[in-house]
Amino acid sequence: MTIKEIFETMDYGPAPESAADALAWLVDQGDRFGHFIDGAFTAPADGFDSRNPATGEVLATLSQASQADVDTAVTAARKAQPKWEALGGPGRAKYLYALARLLQKHSRLFAVLESLDNGKPIREARDIDIPLAQRHFYYHAGMAQLMDTELPDVQALGVCGQIIPWNFPLLMLSWKIAPALAMGNTVVLKPAEYTSLTALLFADICQQAGLPKGVINIVTGDGAVGEMIVAAEVDKIAFTGSTSVGRRIREATAGSGKGLTLELGGKSPYIVFDDADIDSAIEGLVDAIWFNQGQVCCAGSRLLVQEGIAEAFHAKLRARMDKLRIGNPLDKCIDVGAIVDPVQLDTISALVAANTAGDMYQPQIQMPEGGCFYPPTLIEGLTTSNTLMQEEIFGPVLVSSTFRTPGEAVEIANNTRYGLAATLWSENINLALDIAPKLVAGVVWINGTNMFDAAAGFGGVRESGFGREGGWEGLGAYTKPKGKTKPLALVNPFKGDGAPADPLDRTAKMYVGGKQARPDSGYSQAIYGKSGALLGHVGIANRKDVRNAVEAAAGAKSWAKTTGHLRAQILYYIGENLSARATEFAQRIDAMTGGKGGKAEVETSIQRLFTAAAWADKYDGQVHNVPMRGVALAMKEPTGIIGALCADDSPLLGLVSVMAPAIAMGNRVILAASHPFPLAATDFYQVLDTSDLPAGVVNILTGNHTEVAKPLAAHLNVDAMWSFSSSNVSTTIEAASAGNLKRTWINNGQSLDWSQDHSKRFLQAATEVKNIWVPYGE
Numbered sequence: 001m002t003i004k005e006i007f008e009t010m011d012y013g014p015a016p017e018s019a020a021d022a023l024a025w026l027v028d029q030g031d032r033f034g035h036f037i038d039g040a041f042t043a044p045a046d047g048f049d050s051r052n053p054a055t056g057e058v059l060a061t062l063s064q065a066s067q068a069d070v071d072t073a074v075t076a077a078r079k080a081q082p083k084w085e086a087l088g089g090p091g092r093a094k095y096l097y098a099l100a101r102l103l104q105k106h107s108r109l110f111a112v113l114e115s116l117d118n119g120k121p122i123r124e125a126r127d128i129d130i131p132l133a134q135r136h137f138y139y140h141a142g143m144a145q146l147m148d149t150e151l152p153d154v155q156a157l158g159v160c161g162q163i164i165p166w167n168f169p170l171l172m173l174s175w176k177i178a179p180a181l182a183m184g185n186t187v188v189l190k191p192a193e194y195t196s197l198t199a200l201l202f203a204d205i206c207q208q209a210g211l212p213k214g215v216i217n218i219v220t221g222d223g224a225v226g227e228m229i230v231a232a233e234v235d236k237i238a239f240t241g242s243t244s245v246g247r248r249i250r251e252a253t254a255g256s257g258k259g260l261t262l263e264l265g266g267k268s269p270y271i272v273f274d275d276a277d278i279d280s281a282i283e284g285l286v287d288a289i290w291f292n293q294g295q296v297c298c299a300g301s302r303l304l305v306q307e308g309i310a311e312a313f314h315a316k317l318r319a320r321m322d323k324l325r326i327g328n329p330l331d332k333c334i335d336v337g338a339i340v341d342p343v344q345l346d347t348i349s350a351l352v353a354a355n356t357a358g359d360m361y362q363p364q365i366q367m368p369e370g371g372c373f374y375p376p377t378l379i380e381g382l383t384t385s386n387t388l389m390q391e392e393i394f395g396p397v398l399v400s401s402t403f404r405t406p407g408e409a410v411e412i413a414n415n416t417r418y419g420l421a422a423t424l425w426s427e428n429i430n431l432a433l434d435i436a437p438k439l440v441a442g443v444v445w446i447n448g449t450n451m452f453d454a455a456a457g458f459g460g461v462r463e464s465g466f467g468r469e470g471g472w473e474g475l476g477a478y479t480k481p482k483g484k485t486k487p488l489a490l491v492n493p494f495k496g497d498g499a500p501a502d503p504l505d506r507t508a509k510m511y512v513g514g515k516q517a518r519p520d521s522g523y524s525q526a527i528y529g530k531s532g533a534l535l536g537h538v539g540i541a542n543r544k545d546v547r548n549a550v551e552a553a554a555g556a557k558s559w560a561k562t563t564g565h566l567r568a569q570i571l572y573y574i575g576e577n578l579s580a581r582a583t584e585f586a587q588r589i590d591a592m593t594g595g596k597g598g599k600a601e602v603e604t605s606i607q608r609l610f611t612a613a614a615w616a617d618k619y620d621g622q623v624h625n626v627p628m629r630g631v632a633l634a635m636k637e638p639t640g641i642i643g644a645l646c647a648d649d650s651p652l653l654g655l656v657s658v659m660a661p662a663i664a665m666g667n668r669v670i671l672a673a674s675h676p677f678p679l680a681a682t683d684f685y686q687v688l689d690t691s692d693l694p695a696g697v698v699n700i701l702t703g704n705h706t707e708v709a710k711p712l713a714a715h716l717n718v719d720a721m722w723s724f725s726s727s728n729v730s731t732t733i734e735a736a737s738a739g740n741l742k743r744t745w746i747n748n749g750q751s752l753d754w755s756q757d758h759s760k761r762f763l764q765a766a767t768e769v770k771n772i773w774v775p776y777g778e
């Protein structure tokens with residue numbers, strides 16, 4: 001384009017960034033890469049080409065890791081871990097800080113290499129991906145510095161296997177590596193096969209920073225290498241990618257004792273109310289769905305516009321789309337770059353081609369020749385049942401629908417299996433702050449979108465996965481409580497002495513929906529004391545009883561909306577009523593267990609109730625300072641319906657320790673009582689009945705844990721599943737939980753000392769952090 005033409009059309013002229021330095025770095029490395037293991041690059045081996053999606057050119061050849069490579073990397077990480085942890089927080093902080101500085105120093109090289117490898121516009125790589133990656137290392141250098149004083153009760157997990165996607169290659173690496181290292185873990189990371197180059201450049205700067213060898217290991221390859229990492233002797237898997245692979249990883253790690261965090265897909269709503277600043281909302285949409293060609297897990301891909309402004313809004317949107325510039329990602333004038341790979345381009349094209357609903361709009365803009373490009377696309381007039389309103393397209397395709405009332409907006413927004421992010425636009429702060437808590441999502445942006453920062457946790461609910469990355473809330477994914485656990489032996493029920501059965505029927509019922517309930521099976525189990533004397537019978541719950549209990553819990557939804565003050569009062573009341581019957585409960589416990597610890601167990605149970613009551617109105621969220629015009633309100637929300645198999649060895653304390661913090665946070669629970677000693681639980685619901693607890697908040701089942709574990713863990717309306725059972729059910733639970741990707745906390749055959757107060761861990765497990773970004777300040 002000549003200068004004269006630019007003056008005549010007022011079009012942007014090309015402003016290409018030079019690829020020379022990035023290409024030279026590739027040449028320096030010989031254009032062929034091995035893996036980065038134990039502080040050095042291995043010799044290149046058989047592998048695959050990494051291409052520039054904008055041109056199809058081969059940038060480098062990468063090695064496909066073998067089982068031996070993965071094993072060597074894990075061994076190196078294992079060997080390096082104790083020393084790395086022993087460096088102490090401040091010792092590790094220095095390295096994280098050095099990595100941040102080196103990322104800053106080489107930021108242009110990283111940005112250009114990222115753009116070449118991924119196809120994203122250089123403007124985005126330069127202004128968003130790379131600065132945010134640096135920010136994560138700075139922020140977590142700080143977390144390392146503070147760990148010893150601020151988190152004195154936790155320690156590193158050990159070796160973390162990390163598998164990342166191709167949409168934000170260096171940024172996802174930083175999100176994973178920075179907190180892991182800060183907390184004293186070592187890492188084996190696999191970048192996505194389409195985009196491994198900045199991870200290898202990062203390995204280069206790890207050498208420059210003098211990072212101890214083995215602390216970071218990077219192996220390249222496809223999903224098969226990912227599977228090897230998942231199966232390896234690591235202590236934790238952190239995964240970002242598709243929901244289907246996330247689900248497979250959940251199943252593969254079930255019962256292995258490995259920690260797991262999953263950051264998966266989304267179909268995030270972008271809600272525009274009729275009083276919104278329309279021009280800002282339109283500009284926001286450019287960031288929501290055309291940022292990174294829509295290949296963003298939290299992309300605002302589902303536009304919901306209030307009916308009164310829908311026509312005008314869509315007209316403006318189409319006009320804005322006409323002005324989007326698509327083309328060479330290295331051109332600084334480009335808004336929309338290339339799709340990462342022909343495979344992804346085919347996926348997008350096929351999904352759109354299969355759609356016959358609504359009206360499609362694609363601007364008549366000049367498309368580049370060759371390369372993986374897809375035009376910005378809008379499909380209007382869809383309804384929630386249309387496939388494209390439900391399926392993640394992961395491309396520059398926006399689907400839209402309308403709503404009439406705020407209530408309807410919330411209903412449509414939440415009509416999805418995902419729960420990653422949501423955006424809402426309104427000039428009415430009352431409306432915005434009324435809607436934000438109602439959206440089922442891990443992140444909500446008000447009058448802005450796709451904002452990220454290391455200080456604010458990111459992650460989803462429902463099938464968008466679990467765990468948070470960033471902020472204080474993200475550190476839990478890379479730490480565990482200090483101390484060693486002990487194996488838990490199976491606690492068997494006592495056998496009867498063969499004396500004739502009691503002519504009176506003393507079958508304690510179960511407790512469902514605030515009422516006593518007979519077991520569906522019609523079967524019961526006799527409970528004997530240590531001497532063999534019959535103490536009573538309890539019902540044996542089956543899957544039908546589980547379903548009834550979940551239904552009852554679902555009906556008690558309004559518990560989540562009660563105030564902490566009210567929940568505290570009810571918990572105090574439960575404690576008071578238990579205290580009034582302390583002697584009777586102590587005798588019951590001693591009769592069942594044949595021990596003498598009943599009195600102390602009841603006392604401690606009362607304390608647990610009081611502690612949960614104390615926390616009910618004090619386990620507050622945080623306000624994160626983010627370096628933008630705004631703050632992120634990190635709100636603690638109840639997890640939802642929690643199924644829990646209670647400890648067998650502490651019949652009352654095991655149940656109360658689980659129940660009290662869970663309901664204190666607004667959850668509803670289905671508790672499977674101690675299998676061998678269930679009578680304290682069946683007595684306990686009489687206490688609940690007299691304590692103003694609404695029906696359905698606590699439901700108590702009796703019988704075999706092995707019988708209820710699977711139906712509870714597989715139930716799609718159960719949001720979390722905990723098990724402290726002495727039965728071997730950990731694998732069953734985690735495998736069955738993959739259906740709706742519920743959060744799990746299982747003991748894996750290890751005991752928890754119930755005489756100790758673990759309330760903080762329970763409070764954490766009973767809540768989800770939702771980060772609500774609100775405009776604030778200048």
Ligand code: NAI
Pocket residue numbers: 163164165166167190191192193221222223224225226227230240241242243245246248249263264265266296297344347392393394
């Ligand atoms: P993917 O989930 O297959 O790949 C992500 C990472 O997982 C890559 O490093 C890959 O090598 C690895 N992987 C693949 N199979 C694995 C397995 N069985 N075990 C362990 N690791 C495995 O994502 P893909 O195929 O690249 O993209 C497909 C769709 O996934 C996209 O169209 C999009 O809808 C979604 N996606 C979502 C992302 C997000 O951030 N939520 C990121 C990337 C893709």
